[in-house]
Amino acid sequence: MNRYLKSVLTLAPLVAVCLMAGTPPDGSAGPARASAAKPGGPVPRVKILDLGQKKMVKKRVIRVKVTSRHRGRIKVRAYSSTFDTYGKFKVLSKKARPKFRRARASRVIKLKLGRTGLGAVRSCESREIQVRAGRSRSASKTMIRQTGDCAPQAIDLRRAEACNFIAAPGSGNCMNPFPDNYYTLGDETTATGRRINFSREGMPENGNGVPIGPAPYNDGDGFSPGQTLVVRVPGLDNPAAMANTAPAGLADPGRYLDPQAPVLVLSARTGERHPVWAELDSRADAPVDTNLLIHPLVNFSPGTRYIVALRYLKTAEGNQIPAPAGFRYYRDSLPSGKTSINLRRSRYEDIFRRLRNRGIDRRDLYLAWDFKVASVDGTTGRALSMRDRAFAGLGDNELADRTIATGSAAPAFAVDDAGSPPSGSTPRFVKGHFEVPCFMTDPGTGRCGPGARLVLGPDGVPVVTGTYKADFECMVPESVGAAPAAPPGRALLFGHDLMGSVGQGIDSEALRDLANAHDFVICGTDQIGMSAGDAATLNQSFQELSRFPRIADRLQQGLVNQLLLARLMIHPAGLVGDPAFRVGGVAAGGPVIDTDPGRAYFRGVGQGAITGGALTALAPDFDRAALGAGAAGFSASLDRSTAWEDVSATLDASYPRPVTRPLILGLAQMLWDRGEAGGYAGRMTGDHLADTPPHEILVDVAFGDHQVSNWQSNVLARTAGARVVTPMLEADRWPQVDGGWGLDPVPGYPFAGSALVYFDSGPLRLDPGNPGQLIGTYPPPVQNLPPDAGADPHDDPARATDDQAMVSDFLKPSGKVTDTCHPGPCYAGGFGAP
Numbered sequence: 001m002n003r004y005l006k007s008v009l010t011l012a013p014l015v016a017v018c019l020m021a022g023t024p025p026d027g028s029a030g031p032a033r034a035s036a037a038k039p040g041g042p043v044p045r046v047k048i049l050d051l052g053q054k055k056m057v058k059k060r061v062i063r064v065k066v067t068s069r070h071r072g073r074i075k076v077r078a079y080s081s082t083f084d085t086y087g088k089f090k091v092l093s094k095k096a097r098p099k100f101r102r103a104r105a106s107r108v109i110k111l112k113l114g115r116t117g118l119g120a121v122r123s124c125e126s127r128e129i130q131v132r133a134g135r136s137r138s139a140s141k142t143m144i145r146q147t148g149d150c151a152p153q154a155i156d157l158r159r160a161e162a163c164n165f166i167a168a169p170g171s172g173n174c175m176n177p178f179p180d181n182y183y184t185l186g187d188e189t190t191a192t193g194r195r196i197n198f199s200r201e202g203m204p205e206n207g208n209g210v211p212i213g214p215a216p217y218n219d220g221d222g223f224s225p226g227q228t229l230v231v232r233v234p235g236l237d238n239p240a241a242m243a244n245t246a247p248a249g250l251a252d253p254g255r256y257l258d259p260q261a262p263v264l265v266l267s268a269r270t271g272e273r274h275p276v277w278a279e280l281d282s283r284a285d286a287p288v289d290t291n292l293l294i295h296p297l298v299n300f301s302p303g304t305r306y307i308v309a310l311r312y313l314k315t316a317e318g319n320q321i322p323a324p325a326g327f328r329y330y331r332d333s334l335p336s337g338k339t340s341i342n343l344r345r346s347r348y349e350d351i352f353r354r355l356r357n358r359g360i361d362r363r364d365l366y367l368a369w370d371f372k373v374a375s376v377d378g379t380t381g382r383a384l385s386m387r388d389r390a391f392a393g394l395g396d397n398e399l400a401d402r403t404i405a406t407g408s409a410a411p412a413f414a415v416d417d418a419g420s421p422p423s424g425s426t427p428r429f430v431k432g433h434f435e436v437p438c439f440m441t442d443p444g445t446g447r448c449g450p451g452a453r454l455v456l457g458p459d460g461v462p463v464v465t466g467t468y469k470a471d472f473e474c475m476v477p478e479s480v481g482a483a484p485a486a487p488p489g490r491a492l493l494f495g496h497d498l499m500g501s502v503g504q505g506i507d508s509e510a511l512r513d514l515a516n517a518h519d520f521v522i523c524g525t526d527q528i529g530m531s532a533g534d535a536a537t538l539n540q541s542f543q544e545l546s547r548f549p550r551i552a553d554r555l556q557q558g559l560v561n562q563l564l565l566a567r568l569m570i571h572p573a574g575l576v577g578d579p580a581f582r583v584g585g586v587a588a589g590g591p592v593i594d595t596d597p598g599r600a601y602f603r604g605v606g607q608g609a610i611t612g613g614a615l616t617a618l619a620p621d622f623d624r625a626a627l628g629a630g631a632a633g634f635s636a637s638l639d640r641s642t643a644w645e646d647v648s649a650t651l652d653a654s655y656p657r658p659v660t661r662p663l664i665l666g667l668a669q670m671l672w673d674r675g676e677a678g679g680y681a682g683r684m685t686g687d688h689l690a691d692t693p694p695h696e697i698l699v700d701v702a703f704g705d706h707q708v709s710n711w712q713s714n715v716l717a718r719t720a721g722a723r724v725v726t727p728m729l730e731a732d733r734w735p736q737v738d739g740g741w742g743l744d745p746v747p748g749y750p751f752a753g754s755a756l757v758y759f760d761s762g763p764l765r766l767d768p769g770n771p772g773q774l775i776g777t778y779p780p781p782v783q784n785l786p787p788d789a790g791a792d793p794h795d796d797p798a799r800a801t802d803d804q805a806m807v808s809d810f811l812k813p814s815g816k817v818t819d820t821c822h823p824g825p826c827y828a829g830g831f832g833a834p
Contacts, residue, residue, distance in 0.1 A: 044068045046076070046133040049108065054146045056121045061110040062093055066133045068100035068107075074134045078111045080143075082125040083333070083352065084361040089130055092117045124150035125363050126333035145332070152334040153325040160340040162202030165326040167367060168234050172289065172659035174202040177231035177308070178666060179223035179371040181347075190221035191375035192303050196670075204660040204667075206544060207653075213546035217670055219460060222374035224669045225302055226633040226678040226715070229265070229276075229294035230662045231367065233313060233321065237280065237287035240316035247278040250711060250782040253297050253741045262312045263294055264360070268305040268351075268370060271358040274298070275742065281662055282783035283639055283648075289658040293784070295636060297742060299681050299719040303375040307351055311364040323366050331365055374670075376689070379679040380617070382454065383556045384689055385461045387618050390437050390560050393464075394567065399620035402693045404598050410571035411435055411564045413472075418580035422478040427512060430476065430580045431503075433469040434568055436561050440465060440553065448528070450537045454553040462556075470561045472568075473502045474523035476581065477515035481592045484583050487519070488594040490811065491569040492601050493562060493622065494524035495608025495615070498643060498707065501532045505605070510798040514603075518808035521593045522603070523575070525565050527611055529555030529675060542650040548668055555675030559615050566600040566621045569593055601811040605629060605798060606708055609699075610637075613677020613716065616695050617684045623695045624815050625684075626807045628798050630699040631712035632719060633678035635669035639784045640709040642792070681719035685754050696754045697722060698810045698817060700803055702793035702828065703729060703760040704777035706786050710739075710758075717756035718742050725757040725817070727825045733760060734779050750809070750816035757821075759800055761793035761829030776831065796828035803828065 049063040056062055062078050076096045079089035093111035100107065111131070113121060120127070127143040145151060155165055163174035164182040175183065175198075183202070187195035198214035205211045236245060247263040248255035255261060256275050265274045275297035284290040300306060313321040328334055329341050330348035351370055352362050377384075391399060395408035413434035422428045439462040440452035447468045457463045480489035492515075496505035502524035505511070515522050526533060529551055537554075541547040568574040575581045576591035583589030602625040604612030609627035616625040631637050638644055655664060673679030688694045697720060701713045717724065724743040746755055762776040777790040797803045802820040809818040821827070 044074055044133045044136045046131050046136055046138040048129060048131055048138055048141050051129070051141050052144045052146055053121060053150060056113065056143075057118065057147065059110075060113045060118055062113065062129070062131070064109050064111060064131045064133075064138070066098065066107055066109055068103065068105055070103050071100055073097045073099045076109050076111065076131065076133045078117075078129060078131045080120060080130070081128045081140075082363065084125065084356065084363055086356070089128075092120060092129065122147070123363060124328065124332045145334070149322070150332070152329065152336065155326045155329075157338060157340050159201065162199040164369075165340075166324060166330070166369065167231060167326065168324040172657060173204070173230070173232060173291075173663050175204075175663060177229065177367065177369055178663055179227050179229065180369050181305075181371050182344075182369070184222070184372060187221070191377050192221040192372050194222055194372045196220040196222070204545070204655060204657075204664055207656050210544070210546075212664075212667065216549040217667065220374055220670060221378040222303065222372040224666070224673050224678065225299040225373050225379070225682065226296060226636065226673070227300065227371075227373075227669060228636055228662065228666050229308060230291050230666055231294075231310070232291050232659065233310070233366070235315040235321045236292055236313050237290040238316055239280070241314060242280050244314035244316065244318050245312065249277050249279060251737045253277050253738060256297075260312065262310065264309040264311075265294065265296075266307050266309070266355070266358060267301075268307050268354055271354060274300065274306060279782070279784060282785055283661065284658050291659065291662050293662055297715065297718060299632060299678070299715065300373045302373055302379065302682065305370055305372050307354060307368065307370045309355055309360055309368045310366045311360070313366045321366055327365075327367050331362055331368075374673070376683065379673050380614075380683065380689060382462055382674060383559050383614065383618060386439050386556060386560050387563055387620075388691070389464060390564060391567070391620065393437055398691070400691045400693055402599070402620060402623060404567070404571060404621075410574035411568045413568055413575070413578075415578050415580045418585060421585040422476055422481040425478060425516075427478055427515065428476040428481055428580070428585070429507065430474045431471070433471050434565065435467050436470050436564050437464045438466050438468045438557070439463065439560070440557055448554075448557055450528075450534050450554070451550050452554060452557075453550060454556065470525050470528075470565070471502070472523055472525045472565055473506050474521065474575070474581075475506050475511065475515055476521050476592050477512070477519070479516045479519050480521060481583060484589065486583065488591050489515070489519040489521040490601060491566070491593050491595075491599070492520040492522045492603055492811065493566045493569065494522050495527060495562070495602070495604030495612040496524060496531070497606035497608060499530055499532055499535055499538070499607070501526050504532070505608070508798075510795065510804075513799070514804045514807065517804060520601075520808075520811075521569070521581075523565060523569055525561050526558075527555075527608060528558040528561065529553070530607060530611065531558075539650055542647060543654045545655075545664060545668070549671055552671035552674055555611060555672075559611070559618060559675060562615055563619060563621070566602075566619065570595050570598055570600050570621060597813055599623075599813060602626070603628070603807065603811070606794065609677075610634065610708070611676045613684060613697075614675055614680040616697060617680035617689055618692065619695065620692060623693050624697075624811050625695060626698045626700065626810060627677075627716075629701050629705055629708040629713070629794060630677065630697070630716055631708050632676075632681045632716035633669060633712050634672050634676055635665040636715075637709040637712040638665065640711065640780070640786050642706045642786045642788050644786070677716055681716050684720045686721055696810075696815075698754065698807065699756045700797045700807065701756070701758055702795075702797050703733070703758045704779055704787045705794050706777070706788055706792035707794045709786075710780045713756065714739070714743065717754075720754055722754035722756045723747070723751065725755055725819070725821070725826070728758050729760055729825050733763070737779065737782070746817060746819075749819040751818075752816050755817040757803075757806065757826055759793075759797035759803055759826045759828040760831060761791070761796045761827070762831030764790045775829070791829070793829055797826075800826070800828040802826055
């Protein structure tokens with residue numbers, strides 16, 4: 001071995017050791033960072049002496065013990081990390097540079113807290129503290145929260161099985177906040193993986209102490225897609241506090257995207273904010289009864305989990321409202337020995353993690369929770385299965401093609417009153433009945449009568465219990481029924497207004513004009529569930545909400561009835577087979593209904609348009625619907641309607657605690673969804689239901705409608721993807737309100753899509769023809785109150801010739817939205833351009 005190689009091998013172990021120690025082979029000191037890694041080198045030891053929050057706050061210092069390994073000065077500083085700093089330690093104290101006169105000496109150092117550090121220590125976050133002395137770090141230690149504001153507070157857990165305890169106690173509502181996944185269970189057999197799990201002990205009670213029965217809700221797999229979120233926030237219960245908090249409201253809905261928005265609803269999966277607006281319940285009698293109401297501007301997506309976050313909430317004096325004691329156990333990671341608290345920690349940690357990923361700090365939260373929206377099948381499945389079974393009974397199992405199956409039958413029917421043949425300006429009114437399958441029990445008033453309930457099979461699907469006879473009434477206008485050479489009219493199915501009957505609605509002047517001027521034969525049947533015949537049942541249901549499923553169930557049976565009546569109108573062996581539906585009222589006359597295209601159309605007004613939204617989404621025989629005063633969500637529209645006075649007279653007498661009212665309406669909506677537009681709005685156009693053709697809608701509404709909320713009409717239009725006819729209104733008609741928010745304008749005419757159009761009957765003013773009489777109306781209030789001054793414009797659009805022409809142009813085989821009001825906004829009720 002040569003001399004050079006021998007010297008290298010001899011020095012190799014020394015070089016390796018020196019490199020590991022960070023010291024060059026020549027023995028020089030080398031870079032400082034290398035020296036720090038030398039085993040046994042001058043690395044001090046540091047220990048935190050005081051972890052109690054009270055002492056830190058009182059003395060404004062953090063006491064630590066540092067033992068030095070060498071003489072000289074060492075920089076010492078405290079750092080801390082919380083759940084909002086993502087595991088990163090940030091500066092907590094001012095730095096100190098104590099001097100050590102000998103190696104291995106120990107000193108107690110008082111690290112001073114500046115304004116920022118003192119504020120951090122005073123906060124109630126779970127805080128990990130670490131002290132760094134030179135290049136040494138102490139072990140991370142958890143600060144002990146001891147101040148009155150931060151220490152765990154006792155909460156009442158006696159009703160924890162039935163009531164979520166995260167919100168303030170004494171709210172008056174057990175189920176506060178609502179909706180909340182606290183009231184669901186995991187269930188792998190459902191489409192959402194959840195199932196509603198309301199308990200009898202948690203449901204609102206009437207004046208006799210009887211709670212609403214939970215069973216009809218507990219077969220649902222989530223909450224309503226149009227659900228109003230209800231939460232009682234003590235302090236945020238008056239207009240001044242609401243003004244200081246300043247969440248997005250109806251006047252400025254786009255502010256839900258503000259970086260510091262205090263009220264947020266986010267998709268748990270994507271983290272995207274859902275458009276919502278917030279208000280206080282103006283119907284409440286006192287602050288103690290006042291809830292914060294959070295409404296979707298677009299219905300929530302079916303089957304989706306959402307997270308609600310409230311932060312920066314302010315009192316009337318401008319002070320930030322502290323989080324409730326129950327929620328702080330989760331937000332601040334407070335210790336507890338209670339199983340009912342600890343079982344849900346992982347759920348809340350998941351919520352906080354998802355909020356953190358969207359830049360929402362945990363420490364800022366007043367309250368947060370999550371909820372799951374019902375699946376499409378959970379909302380529409382019963383009515384869809386009833387429809388399919390009813391048409392299968394006629395021999396038609398393929399409904400998506402909007403074609404009457406060859407060899408299929410029409411529903412059996414009989415004419416009871418053929419009326420007089422149309423002549424001059426008098427149409428023919430024909431009355432009769434038709435046979436439908438009944439999916440309901442016999443409540444003593446006859447099969448499928450008022451008060452009946454759906455009969456469900458073991459799989460939860462409604463089963464046929466027999467048949468019953470549904471009434472119908474038709475109007476044959478003189479334009480198609482009087483002259484032998486007149487072409488047959490278009491088949492138009494009609495849906496009547498609130499708690500009415502087809503007989504009352506079909507003989508209106510507006511429908512007569514529409515039928516005669518545009519060649520429609522109009523037929524309808526009572527919208528059972530919410531027809532005049534159901535008035536007593538509805539009244540009983542608001543006296544005892546456990547009876548409300550009778551309303552929701554019968555509404556779904558009513559949808560089947562209407563669908564079969566549409567088939568009866570257009571089937572070649574249907575109504576046109578009776579002389580009453582032939583020209584001149586004789587069998588030899590030509591048919592007055594055009595059955596060649598195998599196509600019907602729908603026109604609903606008010607309630608007929610709201611339930612008509614569900615009907616449209618289910619319809620196999622019409623793909624175009626004109627929804628006069630259409631809206632989504634009975635519950636959100638009801639207290640903005642003059643109809644509320646009649647409902648509240650009964651509801652308030654039976655459920656006298658005003659604080660429970662929004663919750664009761666929210667519960668009702670979960671069942672209402674199964675038979676009205678609120679549950680079907682996202683399936684009316686585009687993303688249609690199984691084995692169903694796609695549809696288009698024209699929603700024509702009266703500005704300032706006293707009965708149906710314009711706000712909920714907008715929700716329907718946004719959810720269904722409808723465009724808005726512009727100019728929507730005169731520029732100053734809806735002052736300081738972005739009434740068309742989220743609605744894209746119709747790009748051009750004629751428009752092959754769905755649209756919303758406003759008709760304006762004018763501002764509040766004296767009637768020139770009736771001195772002292774007010775006509776016109778105010779814009780809809782931003783509070784949950786109706787515009788009840790002046791004259792109700794509810795029926796005005798249907799009477800307007802521009803509206804009738806627009807409806808007629810839309811309800812055609814290749815119908816489109818036309819601009820019949822060009823060049824300005826649409827007017828009604830005798831009002832014209834100012």
